Amino acid sequence: MQCDYFDAGVCSSCNQMGVPYATQLLAKENAACELFSHCEGLVWLPSAVSDESAFRNKAKIVVAGTVTDPTLGIVDARTGCGTDLSGCGLYTFEITRIMPVLRELIIRAGLTPYDIPGRKGELKNILVTASASGEVMLRFVLRSKKLLVPIRRELARLHEEIPSLAVVSINLLREHVALVEGDEEIVLTQRTTLPMQVNEMTLHLRPQSFFQTNTGIAEAMYHQGRAWVADVQPKSVWDLYCGVGGFALHAAAAAPSAQVEGIEISEEAILSAQRTVAEQNLKNLHFVAGDATAFAVESERTPELLIMNPPRRGVGQELSHWVEESGIDTVIYSSCNAKSLAKDLTFMPSYQPVEAKVLDMFPQTSHYEMMMLLKRRR
Structure with a gap:
């Protein structure tokens, strides 16, 4: 590869x-x-x-940069500088194709990326999981509930742009800590689980449930x-x-x-x-x-x-x-x-x-x- x-x-x-x-x-x-x-x-x-390649069914995306020019990938915790990896070849097609949608959502809805050194901003991470059938779970990891209303307003458009979207949730990571997510989860969609097809079985994945990559x-x-x-x-x-x-x-x-x-x-x-x-x-x-x-x-x-x-x-x-x-x-x-x-x-x-x-x-x-x-x- x-x-x-x-x-x-x-x-x-x-x-x-x-x-x-x-x-x-x-x-x-x-x-x-x-x-x-x-x-x-x-x-x-x-x-x-x-x-x-294209085997990763999940993406743990660190959001950095600015609200008008966000990066979706990794970040240097010391400098706060982000590197955009939205085209990573390890992601499944379902994940790769929604990266431009996420970028435009951040810009359009004013989802301010969290600045690690400055300890300001709201959107820390976006966690994406895709099932074998192509359905998607989106989780926005936020510093507070400040962006809850803007994200909720975007749900209808998100469903239009991502027809396979099954679950959307907000995860709150209030502390300034080196963690991917916090304990509190707010599900914004009617559906609360993502069906994962494995060996003719269907397992149900909730937002904070672990499943192999x-x-x-x-x-x-x-x-x-x-x-x-x-x-x-x-x-x-x-x-x-x-x-x-x-x-x-x-x-x-x-x-x-x-x-x-x-x-x-x-x-x-x-x-x-x-x-x-x-x-x-x-x-x-x-x-x-x-x-x-x-x-x-x-x-x-x-x-x-x-x-x-x-x-x-x-x-x-x-x-x-x-x-x-x-x-x-x-x-x-x-x-x-x-x-x-x-x-x-x-x-x-x-x-x-x-x-x-x-x-x-x-x-x-x-x-x-x-x-x-x-x-x-x-």
Whole structure:
């Protein structure tokens, strides 16, 4: 893939840009194999390969510049100078085509970009998510409610200019902090969720719900998880850090007689998952909002199969120790940081890594996802 922004030296986020894709993938596979080279008998399944470009289903756009000449991309926090990346080749077509609409909206409605060094202005970020069907969710991250009325006035025109627009919301990030979004969300449209199509399933994404950046690789992740669950046919499954329920839903489909529970700290994500359950009238699937570690450690029961999909820091020592002492037969660990996975495994010596898979969620970078099937040693 060739990128004008990278070639001009204005964006270095994709540190593997220009490296042939086959070479990128091989480097990730070699890094994973080396990290787990001590695991005897570990079988590496074929890697999940991504498109090289147009794979990002979301854009986290920092708005800078002026209200008459805004930039949509990244910003130097020290100087406040923005770099426009609205033509980034990683975005899906649905995202790229609405960038000019967003720019004109800022100018027309007077949505003053937030000046980081000066701590003034209102519009901080615009968060865009596009589903595989082409529908779009737009979220405007603001310093206050000052621009609420101007944005609300533009809704009808936005729907005309973006016919696939499903959800529009305001997110309030009042503090001067290095965060993408705040806790308070105001939905401006009648629809409150964006349907995400994954492996013939429809997951519902609310504004503050997490979903993987690369839909194709997300499908590969859930497909692999479903296959491992189908092989075991457990009577009970827990999906810790379940998000909007991708692994849990696929597990319930793979093992119809199993009782499946999903646990996630984000109440927004749980509401999304519960809507899917109600929509599909699933009887063997239940979602709970709560801390994954606390849920497991405080529970008086254990599942036959455990799925864990934690953030980059991993599951941590406390939960790893609980898994070690739990007696659970099968664990599926999905990780966005292989080093965290390796560290967590040191606290679970009773488990044998059986199969593993590299999933290339982020082409053009050195980052990758990993999934591992663990079996309790006999």
